[in-house]
Amino acid sequence: MAQMTLYSMPSSGNSYKVRLLLSLQGKDYMHIPCEYGTEALTQAKATGKAPLDKFPVLHLPDGRILNESNAILWYLGAGTDWVPTDPFAQAQMLSWMFFEQNRHESVIAVRAALLCYPERAHLATPERLAALLEDGNVILKLMEDALVGRNWFCGASPTLADIALYGYTCTADTRGGYDMTGFPRITTWCARMASLPGYVTLDHLP
Template identity: 65%
Template sequence: MTQDLTLYAMPSSGNSYKVQLLLGLLHRSYRQVDCENASSALAQARAAGALPLGKVPALHLADGTILSESGAILWYLAQGSAFIPADPLAQAQMLGWMFFEQNRLEGVIAVRASLRCYPERAAQATPERLAALLEDGHTLLALLDAHLAGRNWLVGDAPSLADIAVYGYTHSSGSRGGYDMDRFPAIAAWCARIAALPGYVPLQVPA
């Protein structure tokens, strides 16, 4: 398949990773432009207009159209695939989890990880803020774990965009965010199922 897609991505970002993961699961070929956090490449991409909303991920299509926002990109790429359920109710439930991830989970899990992993944000990583994010994150992860108990996927009987979106930051919340994932066995089993899917690609964390 020709490389008709170019993805501007931050390798360490869960939002970029969601798109990379779906592309892998769909076995889609693409070209990637790495724009790591605080890098000159990111600044250059912004200056060149490659990131219309000023952030990654951004997917460039063959006709010059640029798509922004990870959820919108996932929706576009998954059209016609099994990752979008056919049933309207299941679609709504899938979107509900995608909105939950962006509106609640990312603002806690991803923020704590960024404070711990990016040196330029160390000044914002006060003990009080880290403690609050830890408590809030454990609460949200417990909610997710309870939903996954007794089921394989977030919605229905097959993996959907909901699983890909929520997995993006959740799977590294222990290693990067410092959350106690031993508390959440259902999440661990779910993460293992996703990692076993054909075409799975891991998060690219710079050394």
């Protein structure tokens, strides 16, 4: 049977979200790694495999193509336990996924990128890093407060919201330089995510 193909960037949290869900779901797929600075990335863009010039991109066996990590999560999660059935709970889940793209990724992932990718080093001024640290701590505090009395961001079991938020939170300390000791609930939630059957780390590639 034809397989799905995922074009994903090994070092990227956005791509990791999709690899993580596919692994948690036990789904087979072909993986094309497209890291910054590689020929594979250039080729994928040049041949229309990444129509929006960004990764991840999911190619379905029938030729249809999906961009945007959270849209891909939505597609893969539809009709499964990863998406609540109640419309309000679904909307709550989506609100966390929009929050992740609008407020979390644009700060926490950006700080990690400035610190980790040598080609961004010239943009990593002390002022910018300090501002991203301050803004990131506000975002992490919002997440920390949302976890009071609950194990998951939306409902009694993990949803796509947890996967979306986990993508860059799990390396906020190691790559982003955020001190997570002030966020014990997030730390426990990360451990809870890591204990799910089928869990893989960012650096695990299929």
